[in-house]
Amino acid sequence: MDVRSQVSMVFHLDKCIGCHTCSVACKNIWTDRKGAEYQWWNNVETKPGTGYPTKWEDQSIYKGGWEKVGDGIELKGAGHKKSLANIFHNPHLPQIDDYYEPFTYKYLDLIESGPSTDQPTARPVSLITGQPMDIKSGPNWDDDLSGSPDYARNDPNLEAVTPAEKEAMFQLERMAMFYLPRMCNHCLNPGCVASCPSGAIYKRGEDGVVLINQDVCRGWRMCVTACPYKKTYYNWHTGKSEKCILCFPRIESGLAPACMHSCVGRIRYLGVVLYDADKIHEAASVSDKDLVDAHLDMILDPFDEEVIAAAKANGVADSTIRSAQLSPIYKFTKVWKMALPLHAEFRTMPMLFYVPPLLPVMASVKKVDNSAQNSALNEKSKVWPDNWLYDTSTEDLFGTVSQARFPMKYMAAMFSVGDEGKIEDVMKKLMAVRIHRRQVTVGDIGAEKANEALRKAGLTAEEAESIYYLTSLAKFDDRFVIPANHREQAMELMEFAGDNKGSVGFGFKNDTAKRGL
Amino acid sequence: MNTRKTTIALLASSVLTMGVGFLHAATPVPAQEPIEIYKQGDPAKGAKLFQTICAACHTVGGGVRVGPDLAGVHKRRSSEWLHKFIPSSTKMIASGDPDAVAIFEKFNKTLMPDQVFTTKQVDSILAFIESRGGDASAPKKIDMTKPAGNPKIGAALFDGRRRLASGGPACNSCHDLNHDTVMGGGVLSKDLTKAYSRLGGEGVAAILSNPPFPLMKRAFQDHPISKAEATGLIAFLWEADVEAPMEAGRDYGWLLFIRGVVGVGIILALLGFLWRGRKTSLVNAKIFERQMGSVGVSD
Incomplete structure (x- = not known):
C-alpha cells in the first residue's frame, strides 16, 4: 500500500x-x-x-x-x-x-471621439491581432x-x-x-x-x-x-x-x-x-x-x-x-x-x-376550484378567475426523481459511465434529505413518510442532518479543510533549508515567463 | 573568418577598381609623343613583367591562349594605341574604339584586366616582344597528354574537402565543373569543365600561379597556390576535361521540373494519407456559418 x-x-x-x-x-x-x-x-x-x-x-x-x-x-x-x-x-x-477569439472593446473611443452626427461606439478588437473583429464566440x-x-x-x-x-x-x-x-x-x-x-x-x-x-x-x-x-x-x-x-x-x-x-x-x-x-x-x-x-x-x-x-x-x-x-x-x-x-x-x-443536480421538479396543471380563495380576497386585489393549479406534488415519494426532466441516461453519461443506478441513488439521497428537512421544519409530510424516504435512500436521520449541515449551513472551515503545507519539508527535497536560516524568506522567485526555450 | 576577410577585401578592391576607373575617365590623358617608345624599354625587365603578368593569358609566338598571341603586335598596332590599350583596355572598349571592341568580341568578350603600368614598363614589355621577333602563329593544338600529378588531390582541393595550404578559397567557391568526383560549384565565374582543352596545361599553370582576373588575383594574392597543389589541380582539370563526354549531363530542363512536381505530389499524398484522421475543420464551423449567415454578416 x-x-x-x-x-x-x-x-x-x-x-x-x-x-x-x-x-x-x-x-x-x-x-x-x-x-x-x-x-x-x-x-x-x-x-x-x-x-x-x-x-x-x-x-x-x-x-x-x-x-x-x-x-x-x-x-x-x-x-x-x-x-x-x-x-x-x-x-x-x-x-x-x-x-x-479573445476580444476587448475600444472603450477609449467613447471618450475621445470627435464631434459627429453619430454616437461613438466602442468597437470590438481582437486581443490576438489587435484588429477590429466580428465577435463570433465567447x-x-x-x-x-x-x-x-x-x-x-x-x-x-x-x-x-x-x-x-x-x-x-x-x-x-x-x-x-x-x-x-x-x-x-x-x-x-x-x-x-x-x-x-x-x-x-x-x-x-x-x-x-x-x-x-x-x-x-x-x-x-x-x-x-x-x-x-x-x-x-x-x-x-x-x-x-x-x-x-x-x-x-x-x-x-x-x-x-x-x-x-x-x-x-x-x-x-x-x-x-x-x-x-x-x-x-x-x-x-x-x-x-x-x-x-x-x-x-x-x-x-x-x-x-x-x-x-x-x-x-x-x-x-x-x-x-x-x-x-x-x-x-x-x-x-x-x-x-x-x-x-x-x-x-x-x-x-x-x-x-460532482454531486449531480436534482433538476426543478416536474409539475402538472390540475383543475381545481379556486372560488373560495378568490372570494376571500378584498376588492382591490387582483383576481385571476381561473381554476387551474400548477402542481408540483406527487403521490410517489421519489416521483420527482423517476420523472426527472432529463433522462437518467443523460446524467449517467456524464457522471457514472452510463450507470443510471448510481445517479438514481444520489438523487434519492438528495430528495430524502429534502423530505426529511421539510418534515423537520414544516412538519406536513409526516414522520413515517419522511423516515421511509430516508430508509429507501439508505440514510439515517443523523446522516441526513450532517448532509444538510454541510450542504446548507457549512462555514468556511467546514467547506475548505486545508492541511498545513509543510513547505519546509517539501523545500528540503530540493535544497538545504539551513542555508537560508537567519536570512529572509524561503524559496525562489522567477520572472514572468518570456517566449523562448 | 579568413574567407570572410577575403570576401570583404575582394569587395573593397572591386569598389576601388571601379573608383580608379572612374577617375581615369574623368582626367584627360595627355597626348603621347609619337616616337618609337618601345626602343627606350629594357627587354630584360619587359621579359620579367611579361612572365609575371601577361603570360597567364598571352604568348609571344606560342599561339592563342586566353588572349591573342602577341608576337609582332608592335607592327600591327600603333605605339600610341598600345600605350593606351595595355594599361587600360576596359576604358578603350567602353569608349568604343573600333579595334579594341573588335578584339573584345573576337576573344569571347573576356575583358583584359587593367594593370597599373608606367609608360616605361609598357615600353619594356613592348621591347621584350620586339626582341622575340616573329609573327603571331596559328593557334597551337593543345597538348592533351596526361599531365603529372594526382587528380584525386586536385578534386579534393577543387571542392574544398582539402584546404589549400595557404588558406585560399576552394575553386568551387566561384567555379562550376561537371565531374562525378566533385559536387558542383559556384556560378560567379567560368565553368571549368573544358578549361584544360581551352588553355592547356601551361595556361592553367600560369593562371594558377598568377591569376590575371581581378577577383581571383585578389583572392589568391595573400594565399598563393603552391606548386604541388597546382600540379594536382591541373591533373584534375585534365581528367575532368577528357572524361567530360562520359559524365551524365546536368539536365535542368522540363523533366527535372516535372519530376519535382510529381515528387511533391507523391509526398503530399503520403502525408495526407498518414494524417487522414487529423482534425481538419473547426468544430464551430457549422454554428458560425448558420449564425453569421442568418444575419447577413460576412467577414
Whole structure:
C-alpha cells in the first residue's frame, strides 16, 4: 500500500447558480496576461450544451484521455509513438476558434471621439491581432441556451439518449438546464503528465497538484491533446503551455483557491483524501462499468489504523492525516456516496467530484376550484378567475426523481459511465434529505413518510442532518479543510533549508515567463 | 573568418577598381609623343613583367591562349594605341574604339584586366616582344597528354574537402565543373569543365600561379597556390576535361521540373494519407456559418 495525500474537490451542482464569479476570480488572478486571454482555467458551462472548447467531451474529435487496450491503457492521441510521429504537427489540437477569439472593446473611443452626427461606439478588437473583429464566440456562448439547436442539441452526452428522449428533453414544458463548473481535476492518472515529451508536467508529491514547469516546457502541446477535459492551454505569447495551478500559493498559505473562495453559491468543497497509489494502474484499466467503483475504492479510510500507519511510513504528515479525517470530500464521496467523477470513462482518475443536480421538479396543471380563495380576497386585489393549479406534488415519494426532466441516461453519461443506478441513488439521497428537512421544519409530510424516504435512500436521520449541515449551513472551515503545507519539508527535497536560516524568506522567485526555450 | 576577410577585401578592391576607373575617365590623358617608345624599354625587365603578368593569358609566338598571341603586335598596332590599350583596355572598349571592341568580341568578350603600368614598363614589355621577333602563329593544338600529378588531390582541393595550404578559397567557391568526383560549384565565374582543352596545361599553370582576373588575383594574392597543389589541380582539370563526354549531363530542363512536381505530389499524398484522421475543420464551423449567415454578416 502506497498511501499518498491528494487535494481533492467536490462541486455540489444543485447549488450552482451559474454566475461565473469563480471564472472571473481565476481570470483576474492568473490569466489576465498576453497569450492567456483565451484561457479559462475555470469555466462554467450550461448543460445541455457544447461547452468550452466546443464539444470538448467528444474524444472522436480531440482524442483526449486514455483508452483501454488489452489489459492496460494507452493515451488516445499521444504517447511515445504517436507523439513522436506527430511531434512537429499535433493533428488533434483545438484551434483558437474552437475556444474563441479573445476580444476587448475600444472603450477609449467613447471618450475621445470627435464631434459627429453619430454616437461613438466602442468597437470590438481582437486581443490576438489587435484588429477590429466580428465577435463570433465567447467562452460561455452557450450560457443558459438549453434547447438551442446550435448548442444544447449538439451536446455530446446526448448520444446516450434516444432521439425521442432527446426531443422530449427540449419540449418547452420540460425544458431545463444546469450548470457545470469545470477546472483542472488534478487527476491521479493525468493524461497531460503522461503525454509530455519534455517531462515538464508533474504531480506534486505532497498534495497531488498537477503543474507545468515553465522552465522545462517546450510547447509541444501534447498535453493539450492528451487532457480529455481540455484544461491545459497553450500560451501563444510565451510559447508554453499553462494550466490551473489550484492556486497553490494560496493553498500553501491555508487559503482556499480563488474560484472556491469567491463561490457565491458555496458549491465548492476542498480537502485532502488519502489514496492508494499502487492501485492507480489497476483501477484505470478496469472495464467501463467498474470504473467509478474502482476509482472511489482507491480513496482510503483515514480512520483506519492500517492506513494511518502506512501514510506515516510514507511521510504523510500527521496534520495532513488529521485533515483527511475532517475532509468534506471524504464525506461526500465515501461516507455518503453522493459525489461522482465527471466522465470517468476518460480514465484519468479525476479528483474533482460532482454531486449531480436534482433538476426543478416536474409539475402538472390540475383543475381545481379556486372560488373560495378568490372570494376571500378584498376588492382591490387582483383576481385571476381561473381554476387551474400548477402542481408540483406527487403521490410517489421519489416521483420527482423517476420523472426527472432529463433522462437518467443523460446524467449517467456524464457522471457514472452510463450507470443510471448510481445517479438514481444520489438523487434519492438528495430528495430524502429534502423530505426529511421539510418534515423537520414544516412538519406536513409526516414522520413515517419522511423516515421511509430516508430508509429507501439508505440514510439515517443523523446522516441526513450532517448532509444538510454541510450542504446548507457549512462555514468556511467546514467547506475548505486545508492541511498545513509543510513547505519546509517539501523545500528540503530540493535544497538545504539551513542555508537560508537567519536570512529572509524561503524559496525562489522567477520572472514572468518570456517566449523562448 | 579568413574567407570572410577575403570576401570583404575582394569587395573593397572591386569598389576601388571601379573608383580608379572612374577617375581615369574623368582626367584627360595627355597626348603621347609619337616616337618609337618601345626602343627606350629594357627587354630584360619587359621579359620579367611579361612572365609575371601577361603570360597567364598571352604568348609571344606560342599561339592563342586566353588572349591573342602577341608576337609582332608592335607592327600591327600603333605605339600610341598600345600605350593606351595595355594599361587600360576596359576604358578603350567602353569608349568604343573600333579595334579594341573588335578584339573584345573576337576573344569571347573576356575583358583584359587593367594593370597599373608606367609608360616605361609598357615600353619594356613592348621591347621584350620586339626582341622575340616573329609573327603571331596559328593557334597551337593543345597538348592533351596526361599531365603529372594526382587528380584525386586536385578534386579534393577543387571542392574544398582539402584546404589549400595557404588558406585560399576552394575553386568551387566561384567555379562550376561537371565531374562525378566533385559536387558542383559556384556560378560567379567560368565553368571549368573544358578549361584544360581551352588553355592547356601551361595556361592553367600560369593562371594558377598568377591569376590575371581581378577577383581571383585578389583572392589568391595573400594565399598563393603552391606548386604541388597546382600540379594536382591541373591533373584534375585534365581528367575532368577528357572524361567530360562520359559524365551524365546536368539536365535542368522540363523533366527535372516535372519530376519535382510529381515528387511533391507523391509526398503530399503520403502525408495526407498518414494524417487522414487529423482534425481538419473547426468544430464551430457549422454554428458560425448558420449564425453569421442568418444575419447577413460576412467577414
